[in-house]
Amino acid sequence: MPLKRQFICRLPNGVHARPASSLEEAARGFSSELILFNERTGRTANSKSVLSIISADIRFNDRCLLTVSGSDEREAMAALTTFVETTFPECDEVASPSPELNGTFHLPHSLRRSSVKIFNGVPAVSGVGRGCLLQMDGFKVPVTLRLTQPDDIAAEAQMLEGALQKLGGDYEQRLALAKKEVEKEIIKAHSAIARDPEFRNFLFKAVKLHSRTVAGAITDAERHFSGILAGTDNALVSERISDIQDVCVQLIRQAYGDAAAGVAEPSLKTDTIVMAETMTPSQFLSLDRAFLKGLVLGHTGATSHTIILARSFGIPTLTGMRDLAGAQLVEQEAIIDAYAGALLTNLTDEAMRYYALECHGRSERQARVQRFALQPATTKDGCRIEVAANIASAEEIAGAFAAGAEAIGLFRTEMLFLDRKAAPSEEEQFELYSRVVVAAKGRPVIMRTLDVGGDKALGYLNRPVEENPFLGCRAVRLYRGCEEMFRDQVRALVRASARGALKVMIPMVAVPEEVRWVRKIISEEQSRCLAQKVPFDAQMPLGAMIEVPAAAFAMDALGAELDFFSIGSNDLLQYFMAADRTNAQVSSLYNPLEPAFLRFLKQIADHAQAHEKWLGLCGEMGGQAQFLPLLIGLGINEISVPTPALADLKAEMSALKLVDCQNLLGRALGCATADQVAGLIGNFVAANAQPLIDSELILINADARTREEAIQVAVNRLYGLGRTKNSRAIEEAVWEREQTYSTGFGHGFAIPHCKTNSVLASSLVLVQLRAPVNWDSLDGQPVRVVILLAVREADGANGHMKLFARLARKVMNEDFRARLEAEKDPEKLCEFLHAAIDP
């Protein structure tokens, strides 16, 4: 008697590849038949086949019927019910979009009325690249291969079986060699397709019943499954077409050999932008990345594996580029502008100069930031605060130290535990933890013990569903229930402590008993190591996260057991304010600037200082410039942030004085509302902003051929000095103003200006041009001197505006203009400007 059960799909993006693989994994071990029926589409799927599940096109709120029949139907139904109710809703993780960009990026103004051809696409990986265009074909079976009427059907079937087996072995080998997590994920997905029962059945049927050759069967299978996926209208599903094609190409290779298959990838010999309707991940990996300057894709969407790879290698990529084949672009020189989402061909001198100049600005900026990155983090008045990185994998560590991390302030060990069927072994953990502490070369690494529960569930722990997971059995509260697994982790950490400066940190501590229990486990494992003569660091420091408010009031009792604390500001704030930041109705309460929260932080910091306990902070608060003065004022020992935020954090810290920060914090603690604190910080930032004029903002003998270039040169300098992160937005704002009427006011002078928050500190840039340029000036004369006024909108009507106004009046004075043009020493010009407008 088959068992039946109805359920409703609660996955917002429907059952795309990832949830489908999880379902297939849950179903695979049972001998019973597990049939899934989607009542909306009327399609039936075999739950043991990823492809079959995907093609049932199950979307959000679709009602489905699961039918189980076979010898182990009871067990299978029980397991799948648990899966559908608990694990399934959490299978839906969409890859993060392109790295955060500040606002919109426009195409350079100068290109709009030039003869450059512009093809628009969707930016998938930001960046700019230049190279020759090359067209690459997607899946294609070589014409030399016979598709039908094999000589011997049995031999053909055997050849197919052999190819499938070799392919399976090949995936296993590649999985063992893959270094990047994304690469592993992709290989796993492909290997799942290769062993998919529906896929295999289709292939064998084609050979045995329809007299197809192996090549013919693969061609049919590719068409069949791609067609089904394309027909689902679900972008996340149709993005998997390239995965199917990838497996088909590999299968042809296995069956016929590389040469016979004739599917060799092009080898790049010069800087190249590759165009393809679709590109398989293997095709991407086969391209020489030294010459790969950009990708222009037709169908591939932002979550496809190829894009994820491109992002991890930093290759500028556009998608949604249709109908390029007809444009006859091959072998043309092109620029990919994946900030603005455009591919440019028919390049003009102007266009090439624009991008070359922009690129120069970027490398200038990088060089500057890098100088800060590699210096110890200190405030302007010499107060040292350790700046550390938050990471979750061994692959990130080299990048973190290169970007200026002085330590690892948070290593999230849970990444190793997620997305797998069983907990990692002690050996696997030991290998990872050792690799990380060895790579840290003596710099401290804080490893946080397993932090799951809440929003991160582990299927293999078989935890019951909780009414309120964030107030439930999370992190340290979980350890007693899975003591053996926790002991494995502790042993791995204790052993790895012999290899480097490893510190252990416990998440979600609320009461001293939790710490005592963990300490006991650690001591027991240390004793065991001692008995077995396994080396370990007996002094390995132990600390706790302060993220449950109760811990902040128990720091004396906790401190007796611990060596250090680290504030987990995200959870601490959420529990302190009893507000979920993802809930739009209450997220305004989730504000680190609430005076009550600041007073709470102050109490924690004071307690740590009074008891000489080391105190760090590893929440998102640490990475945001506006909070930095408050954190410095608190006197914490360390701030740990994501790698990309490191250099900026150091640069910002170097501009602040400890005493000023302490004063600011003192006043903030006395405020009644978060708005008042924000106001204080606004004034503080304005008072501490980089000065309006600086000798580095004065350019003598600048090379610009047009008005557009002169504006770009001036704005680029703002970028180089870190006064903006989006030079295109400033250029755009300047041009918007130029459209009303030219700012060339005559006498060979122009005063372009804009008001935008894309400029981080109000600035004046003075540019003396090597040769005059046309500016459509009021008196028709070309311009020799450009004065760019970039006003930060948020400054409002504060002091800087007064200086700009004074300058505007001064430029009407002939003597003043003569001096601005005659003086060639930036330092002296800077002094002169200061004296004139800010006496």
Added chain:
Amino acid sequence: MKIIAVTACPTGIAHTYMAAEQLEKTAKKLGHSIKVETQGAMGIENELTAAEIAAAEVVILAADIAIERPERFDLTRRVKVPVQSVLRNPEAIFAKL
């Protein structure tokens, strides 16, 4: 001649003040008395009083945008000019007053 003026431009960063300066310089050169109110990014500055408005023979409105509180000048003779013309040829404006 007793002249008053208001200057205002789209961003209120540069031309409002450049025009004010130009009007003041030119008036001085031509021997007129002038007071110029600026309506820029800092709001209204050097605000014209009711007495000054009442005493003025003419108000020059050098603005590319709608100015604040124009009703103050309902009883005064008004000359409207674009800001650009103040920068290009201020004496021509005074000549027509």
